[in-house]
Amino acid sequence: MTGGPATVGAVGSGGAGAPPVIELRGAGLTYPGPPPVEALRPCTLTVRAGEYVTIVGPSGSGKSTLLNILGLLDVPTAGTYRLNGTDTTAVPDRQRTALRGHRIGFVFQSFHLLPHRTALENVALATVYNQAVPRRQRRARAREALERVGLAHRTDASPPHLSGGERQRVAIARALVARPALLLCDELTGNLDTVTAESVLALLDELHGDGMTVLVITHDPAVAARGRRTVRIRDGVLTEQPAVAA
Known part of the structure; x- marks a missing residue:
């Protein structure tokens, strides 16, 4: 790719004027060879508090690499990544782990629930290694989170007894x-x-309506269209798509 890093979404439609949650500045990732593989070309992306952004691209486009950087699972080999103003590329692994646990919530395709634990226990387990949630508050916080997603009546059900x-x-x-x-x-x-x-997508709409900053990575154009901004990734390059009217 010629020229400087691609710039995507300096100010978003949903969070205009709000502080940035995500700031990629010339961030890229090259896996060592031989030969080296440039999985994500240097790019600049800003997502502000309260935005709903979708990242769409085909298999092998670089979505997983971008996810790993945004989720603090990988460190860019070029540029910087600031999360809520903290330069995550300049902190030790232990602090990155703490940032990931405190500031990022992950939702995956395969659920990753423990089958022999109840819904309440599965949610509460997410707080075990999070020092920001006192031990005595874990179950209450888990119950509150289940209520928020409409499952107050299913707290004692285990995953095999729950629908998809x-x-x-x-x-x-x-x-x-x-x-x-x-x-x-x-x-x-x-x-x-x-x-x-x-x-499930309607639930994300509700969470966004309540002020949550949401970023969805998908290969499905219909899912991508739910966001207020859509960014396409192909061959490791990010490009902004036209904004969706609010």
Whole structure:
């Protein structure tokens, strides 16, 4: 790629004037060779508090690499990544782990729930290694998160006794229990039928309406269209798509 890093979304439609949650500045990732592989070309991306942004691209486009950087699982080999103003590329691993636990909620396609634990226990487990949630508050916070996603009546059910949509809602509750600054979703409707997927996406709409910053990574154009901003990734390059009217 010629020229400087791609710049995407300096100010977003949903969070104009709000402080940035995500700031990528010339951030890229090259895996060492031989030969070296440039998985994410240097790019600049800003997501402000309260935005709903979707990242869309085909398999092998660099979505997983971008997710790993945004989720503090990988460190860019070029540029910087600031999360809520903290330069995450300049802090030790222990602090990065703490930032990830306190400020990012993850939702994945495969739920990753423990089958022999109740919904309440699965959500509460997300707070075990999070010092921001006192031990005595774990179950109360988990119950509150389940209520928020409409599962107050299913707290004692284990995953095998939950529908696919309910399991994904438990996963979303688990992501919310630490009250993160950012909800990061990776192909969250990939294992759901159309009707169930719509109910889960409607829940994301509600969370965004309540002020949550939401970023969804997907290969599905219909899911991508739910966001107020859409960023396309192809061959490791980010490009902004036209904004959706509020």
